[in-house]
Amino acid sequence: MDFKSSDTITGPRAEDHLPHTAQAAVKIVIVGGFGVGKTTMVGSVSEIRPLTTEETMTQAGVGVDDNYGSESKTATTVAMDFGRISITEQLVLYLFGTPGQERFWFLWNGLFEGALGAVVLIDTRRLEVSFDVIGRLEERGVPFVVAVNDFPDAPRYPMEDLRAALDLPEEIPIVKCDARRRASSRDVLMTLMRFLHSIAMASASA
Amino acid sequence: MTPPQRRRRFPKEPPEHSPEQIPDPAPVPAIREGQGETNQPGRLYILTGQVEDGDRAPLDLVTLIVASDDAPPPTAQPEQSALLQLCRTPLSVAELSAYLDLPFSVVTVLLTELLAAELVQARAPIVRSELPDRSLLEAVMHGLQKL
Ligand SMILES: Nc1nc2c(ncn2[C@@H]2O[C@H](COP(=O)(O)OP(=O)(O)O)[C@@H](O)[C@H]2O)c(=O)[nH]1
Numbered sequence: 001m002d003f004k005s006s007d008t009i010t011g012p013r014a015e016d017h018l019p020h021t022a023q024a025a026v027k028i029v030i031v032g033g034f035g036v037g038k039t040t041m042v043g044s045v046s047e048i049r050p051l052t053t054e055e056t057m058t059q060a061g062v063g064v065d066d067n068y069g070s071e072s073k074t075a076t077t078v079a080m081d082f083g084r085i086s087i088t089e090q091l092v093l094y095l096f097g098t099p100g101q102e103r104f105w106f107l108w109n110g111l112f113e114g115a116l117g118a119v120v121l122i123d124t125r126r127l128e129v130s131f132d133v134i135g136r137l138e139e140r141g142v143p144f145v146v147a148v149n150d151f152p153d154a155p156r157y158p159m160e161d162l163r164a165a166l167d168l169p170e171e172i173p174i175v176k177c178d179a180r181r182r183a184s185s186r187d188v189l190m191t192l193m194r195f196l197h198s199i200a201m202a203s204a205s206a
Numbered sequence: 207m208t209p210p211q212r213r214r215r216f217p218k219e220p221p222e223h224s225p226e227q228i229p230d231p232a233p234v235p236a237i238r239e240g241q242g243e244t245n246q247p248g249r250l251y252i253l254t255g256q257v258e259d260g261d262r263a264p265l266d267l268v269t270l271i272v273a274s275d276d277a278p279p280p281t282a283q284p285e286q287s288a289l290l291q292l293c294r295t296p297l298s299v300a301e302l303s304a305y306l307d308l309p310f311s312v313v314t315v316l317l318t319e320l321l322a323a324e325l326v327q328a329r330a331p332i333v334r335s336e337l338p339d340r341s342l343l344e345a346v347m348h349g350l351q352k353l
């Protein structure tokens with residue numbers, strides 16, 4: 001791969017610079033299938049135009065768990081969009097939109113574990129797309145909330161049917177949203193933060 | 207109409223990653239979001255953290271990087287100069303990766319060198335811990351409310 005020389009690199013716009021006082025960052029991961037609205041949600045709340053970062057991963061040949069030196073391997077580049085919200089002069093929040101069906105993300109140590117929590121974005125036309133990612137978050141103990149994006153032609157299930165279909169316990173919030181609207185996306189993030197806060201309160205008093 | 211039905215899973219220990227699983231950096235098809243959502247079985251390995259020298263700096267996507275000086279030293283490599291110029295104000299590793307158009311793991315290699323040479327400083331992220339800090343969560347909520 002070629003490095004861009006410094007004069008061809010487009011850095012942050014003047015208004016996208018963080019202040020020197022920025023001391024630490026936290027992250028939230030937004031997961032969901034293709035076309036469910038991850039990039040839209042990141043973009044609607046981000047103070048910067050969404051950017052894309054990528055990572056290269058290799059996949060070993062099918063069915064050969066041992067003797068990994070000998071089988072064919074393919075390298076895969078996975079990309080995710082992200083945005084940024086300055087919380088205070090010291091603290092910055094980053095939002096990462098990761099395609100949910102990709103098992104790759106879960107091998108990225110710290111991507112989910114280091115996140116404050118996750119938002120699972122759901123399109124009721126393809127509910128089953130979210131099953132695997134929800135299971136993986138459960139297995140890893142990553143706290144999450146579910147946001148149902150309101151597409152015009154999508155089936156409208158009553159909330160309790162949706163909760164039953166997703167087999168989610170009562171305490172996990174499920175909210176409707178329109179990822180195109182900043183206030184709606186912000187409300188989803190607030191729902192996640194309140195949920196995390198309630199977990200923190202519960203474990204502090206335990 | 208009945209929706210499809212999922213079954214709940216429960217937390218389990220993360221799988222062990224043995225250190226010998228070093229992948230060949232074979233360059234093959236770039237799969238962007240939406241095209242790569244195959245469900246092939248087989249093991250996956252991420253390149254991050256599995257370099258042979260084994261001592262890459264522990265950098266997160268949201269570690270904030272800031273250059274120590276305003277101008278890169280004349281001895282800096284071109285890619286190092288580019289990176290140093292970008293982080294004259296703090297920038298996350300993810301943003302550096304995006305602006306440089308380089309994979310995250312490549313950026314961490316560059317940054318490891320720059321950190322060793324003390325040309326940049328890293329400001330570690332706050333990660334979720336067993337007992338999340340309530341005041342941190344409250345600060346984030348307060349910040350979101352202002353949006
Ligand atoms: N009606 C409606 N459309 C949405 C919503 N969120 C995203 N979209 C549209 O769905 C399409 C795919 O969204 P995108 O953010 O690219 O999905 P991604 O693949 O998950 O990143 C775009 O055309 C969006 O405008 C929503 O909440 N409601």
Ligand SMILES: [Mg+2]
Binds near residue numbers: 097
């Ligand atoms: Mg997208």
